[in-house]
Amino acid sequence: MPGQHRWRKRFAGHVCRWTMPREAILKLLSQTTKHLSAKEIYSALLRSYPGIGLTTVYRTLDLLEKTGMIKKFNFRQGESRYEFASENKPHHHHLICTSCGKIIDYSDFADEELELVDKSAKHLAEKYKFLVQDHNIEFYGLCQQCQKD
Amino acid sequence: MPGQHRWRKRFAGHVCRWTMPREAILKLLSQTTKHLSAKEIYSALLRSYPGIGLTTVYRTLDLLEKTGMIKKFNFRQGESRYEFASENKPHHHHLICTSCGKIIDYSDFADEELELVDKSAKHLAEKYKFLVQDHNIEFYGLCQQCQKD
DNA sequence: CTGATAATGAAAATCATTTTCATTAAAAAT
DNA sequence: ATTTTTAATGAAAATGATTTTCATTATCAG
Secondary structure (H helix, E strand, O other): OOHHHOOHHHHOOOOOOOOHHHHHHHHHHHOOOOOEEHHHHHHHHHHHOOOOOHHHHHHHHHHHHHOOOEEEEOOOOOOOEEEEOOOOOOOOEEEEEOOOOOEEEEOOOHHHHHHHHHHHHHHHHHHHOOEEEEEEEEEEEEOHHHHHO | OOHHHOOHHHHOOOOOOOOHHHHHHHHHHHOOOOOEEHHHHHHHHHHHOOOOOHHHHHHHHHHHHHOOOEEEEOOOOOOOEEEEOOOOOOOOEEEEEOOOOOEEEEOOOHHHHHHHHHHHHHHHHHHHOOEEEEEEEEEEEEOHHHHHO
8 A cells, every 4th residue: 555645535625735744643643542632743743754833733633533534532621632533443432540641442332332322312313303423422430550549 | 598508518628618709609500501611600700799700710610520519521622611410410411512512411311321331330340440430421413403504 | 847825834822721929808716 | 706817819920722823835736
């Protein structure tokens, strides 16, 4: 696969130009399982792409989110965090440690969850005439390490 | 019930003084079903309590959250929103319109949800040694009005 | 290869929230 | 009831995340 332009076609209709920052940010996010913030992405890229601007990171993240190539999360307050959205990555949710901020992805009980979510969405659509497009489930608590402290 | 000091006892152990801003903010939140932001609370109180400071609103909201008297929510980005937490108010979740920001409380399927949540929490505790303390479920989409626009 | 203009980066602006600090006011002690 | 202690307040400044502005640069259509 021609790395340089692997995602290029997905940009059709959204923007015209395939640039270095866009390639770099998408590549970085596609290669990590972490939920990076804009500033973390900026710092990580400074090595391979000195001169990149934080502004561009924000703009690119917005763009990538609009195209559906990444997902944006706002856990409690603080910075937004971003994760690569791949078709072969299963739908999942997050387990967030309120002490250290550690985030664990989980997709257990996905079937049952999906069933309940579908049923709820259908019900809510009828009751409130609300068109459900997305949902979000999060668990908050303490990770193993933080339970000891 | 002596309105002025209705909630006073709940402050024992947390703070020493029961003040006008605390009474005013708690009263306002207890009387609305809306999910108000700090600034909205500040604006609403300016009428009945001119001179109140936005700083105090933030500090009081933090305090009330710590005592468990209110809950804080961060829907996607923007301001945090607060809601009065009453024992007789059922556990509920939110339906958020991504276009106009309208928020609908819902508690349908609470039993099934609770069952799934409990099961998940137990499972996650075992698998990741994670101590689940809280969870959050949200649906995003378009409200009836915004579907037309 | 070249021109049109989308994308960039630096700096300034914005927005929500927090901190600082001198003043005020609960409520404990007198 | 009055004084004293110190927690709580409000104004202003500081912070942190994100967005906007704008002159410059670089992509890519012709």
